[in-house]
Amino acid sequence: MTYGSGGDIAKIMDFKNKITVEVDKLIQMPSFDGQTITVKAGQPITLTDTNGVISRFVSGVNNPNNLNYSINGDQLTLSADASSIQGSGKIEFKYDLSDKPAAVWKSTAFGNPNQTMFSYGDEPFNEVTTVNVVVEKQGSLEIKKVDKQTGDVVPGTKFHVTFSDGSPAQDVTTGADGTATLTDAAADGATATVTETSVPAPYILDPTPQTVTIVSAQTVHVTAKNSRQQGRVRIDKTLLNNIVTNGGGKQLPNGSYAFAGIQFDLLKDSPTGAVVDTVTLDANGLSNWSKYVDVGQYYLKEKPVANSTGQITNGQAYPVKISYGGASSGNSEQTITADNKPVHGQITIKKQDLKVAPLHGIGIIH
Numbered sequence: 628m629t630y631g632s633g634g635d636i637a638k639i640m641d642f643k644n645k646i647t648v649e650v651d652k653l654i655q656m657p658s659f660d661g662q663t664i665t666v667k668a669g670q671p672i673t674l675t676d677t678n679g680v681i682s683r684f685v686s687g688v689n690n691p692n693n694l695n696y697s698i699n700g701d702q703l704t705l706s707a708d709a710s711s712i713q714g715s716g717k718i719e720f721k722y723d724l725s726d727k728p729a730a731v732w733k734s735t736a737f738g739n740p741n742q743t744m745f746s747y748g749d750e751p752f753n754e755v756t757t758v759n760v761v762v763e764k765q766g767s768l769e770i771k772k773v774d775k776q777t778g779d780v781v782p783g784t785k786f787h788v789t790f791s792d793g794s795p796a797q798d799v800t801t802g803a804d805g806t807a808t809l810t811d812a813a814a815d816g817a818t819a820t821v822t823e824t825s826v827p828a829p830y831i832l833d834p835t836p837q838t839v840t841i842v843s844a845q846t847v848h849v850t851a852k853n854s855r856q857q858g859r860v861r862i863d864k865t866l867l868n869n870i871v872t873n874g875g876g877k878q879l880p881n882g883s884y885a886f887a888g889i890q891f892d893l894l895k896d897s898p899t900g901a902v903v904d905t906v907t908l909d910a911n912g913l914s915n916w917s918k919y920v921d922v923g924q925y926y927l928k929e930k931p932v933a934n935s936t937g938q939i940t941n942g943q944a945y946p947v948k949i950s951y952g953g954a955s956s957g958n959s960e961q962t963i964t965a966d967n968k969p970v971h972g973q974i975t976i977k978k979q980d981l982k983v984a985p986l987h988g989i990g991i992i993h
Contacts, residue, residue: 669844684720780805792817815843858949884937898944
């Protein structure tokens, strides 16, 4: 701002006042000077200076918390990362007059040619603006629950989470996408311990804790894989009592009868449902275990038997219910009993004289 020579006192004072206004602007502090803000790692904070002077405070920065900062126009942006120091502190910016020479206004208007009306330079403007900060290097945690066999997500599973840094413990439940997220759960480096506390049917609870280390400004992940409760079956085969001779139960009448090789299909949902497995009897009439199958309704039905077994195929479908026994129960086993009728023959004896006619009145002892 330049003032020409000459002029009366009023004009000179008016010019001085204008200069004073400009000088006042030079030494004005940013509007957020002295405020306290929280800076979370990975979440930049932008402060707007309504006084429009922050751009002048760019030298001699004191930054003990090692924050990242930038000044753009009237805005100051602060952010924390892994190298920042957690806790309370401050960041200071010093007024920059490095490119401005000292100025002195001297006037002869009042009879003294060397009278100093005002001045500015290094000492009058040695000002510092301060923003108090609380740096939080928090990290987040995502828990995901999936089916161990299929990898499908499992909603409705509950977990209890504790943290080594004293952050509050939390109880969470997985949503429709099978996940539960704890945002800003604990400080950088804290250990999170995740324990499953409840699972929906038909899953088996796994209370084994899992641990993970929290990382500042990141989301760490824990995946829980649970097995569905399942069951398996086998069949124990007997013979109906032989009405002709000895035999019945596990006792075979003679060498023309056998259990070994007889098979039963395990059918899903109905006696005509899809075959999910087939079991085979041993010589004692006991089958191998079926594979493990999910909770539900099943049926065991005998496949057509070979003539060599001396038995008649049993057309009955034996129902098998695989039930959910609760989250703390393991897999189940069931043995189903079945029986078959043995094949019988009928012998007719006719007595006759070799030369003439049938003989009557002769008994047959058997």
